[in-house]
Amino acid sequence: MTASQAPTVRVLDDAAAAVPLLLAELHRVVGAGTRPVVSFATGGTYSGFLRALGRQLQSGELPATAFVATHLDEYEGFAPERRGGMVHELCSLCPPFAAMLARDAFVPVPNAGDAAQLVAHEQRLQRAGGVALQFLGIGRNGHIAFNEPGTAFELGCHTTELAATTREDARARFAPDEPPRRAITSGIATILAARRLVLCAFGANKAAAVRAMLHGPIAPTCPASALRRHGDVFILLDRAAAAELERSAPGSA
Numbered sequence: 001m002t003a004s005q006a007p008t009v010r011v012l013d014d015a016a017a018a019v020p021l022l023l024a025e026l027h028r029v030v031g032a033g034t035r036p037v038v039s040f041a042t043g044g045t046y047s048g049f050l051r052a053l054g055r056q057l058q059s060g061e062l063p064a065t066a067f068v069a070t071h072l073d074e075y076e077g078f079a080p081e082r083r084g085g086m087v088h089e090l091c092s093l094c095p096p097f098a099a100m101l102a103r104d105a106f107v108p109v110p111n112a113g114d115a116a117q118l119v120a121h122e123q124r125l126q127r128a129g130g131v132a133l134q135f136l137g138i139g140r141n142g143h144i145a146f147n148e149p150g151t152a153f154e155l156g157c158h159t160t161e162l163a164a165t166t167r168e169d170a171r172a173r174f175a176p177d178e179p180p181r182r183a184i185t186s187g188i189a190t191i192l193a194a195r196r197l198v199l200c201a202f203g204a205n206k207a208a209a210v211r212a213m214l215h216g217p218i219a220p221t222c223p224a225s226a227l228r229r230h231g232d233v234f235i236l237l238d239r240a241a242a243a244e245l246e247r248s249a250p251g252s253a
């Protein structure tokens with residue numbers, strides 16, 4: 001795939017300023033489609049957005065029947081109700097997701113790496129129309145979802161070993177237990193198949209990865225660099241995450 005347009009990059013004063021823009025992205029895709037599939041990311045980057053979304057779904061400002069939800073990844077062996085897991089996190093931050101899960105309007109990533117189950121998961125999303133809007137974060141090592149450096153861009157949904165930095169970043173969430181070693185993740189190919197990609201990165205510890213994503217080689221050494229092969233990518237950064245970008249970066253604002 002060759003991108004027709006470089007990612008659009010917007011630098012914000014702080015992470016809170018991203019919340020209305022992310023809600024607007026969601027409202028736009030919901031307004032334009034017939035029950036589009038929207039895929040969410042977990043992690044600290046999205047907690048403010050997910051809480052705000054929860055309030056909108058609870059008040060009816062955005063009808064929970066207007067879209068199908070899914071997400072990027074799950075720790076191996078973490079059933080939806082297990083603390084520390086991605087479905088548990090999404091439903092805790094955005095409680096209306098739990099009701100969507102109960103009525104099959106939230107498609108959870110399988111928590112076991114059985115190949116047939118992973119294929120069935122991708123097929124289910126395709127039957128629902130494919131992902132119209134994919135929210136993404138980025139790891140400080142350049143991962144997107146749990147595609148760690150070295151992962152082939154051609155992979156779809158698969159089981160993976162988590163990188164040491166990824167496990168360290170997750171340590172507090174699992175303390176006093178050890179963070180998980182393995183996860184099931186959307187592949188780069190899965191992510192690139194979504195029609196619009198919105199990536200957020202906040203904080204100085206993301207600055208090097210953001211630079212590699214936008215200015216380094218497009219190669220598995222920085223999985224996020226694959227986004228430059230997609231023609232509809234919107235990147236929201238705070239000043240700290242944007243600190244290593246060149247002032248004249250194409251598409252930057």
Ligand code: F6R
Nearest residue numbers: 041042043044045137138139145
């Ligand atoms: C989570 C995911 C990860 C995170 C990334 C950033 O579903 O896919 O790629 O987006 O690790 O995590 P935070 O937001 O905690 O910095």
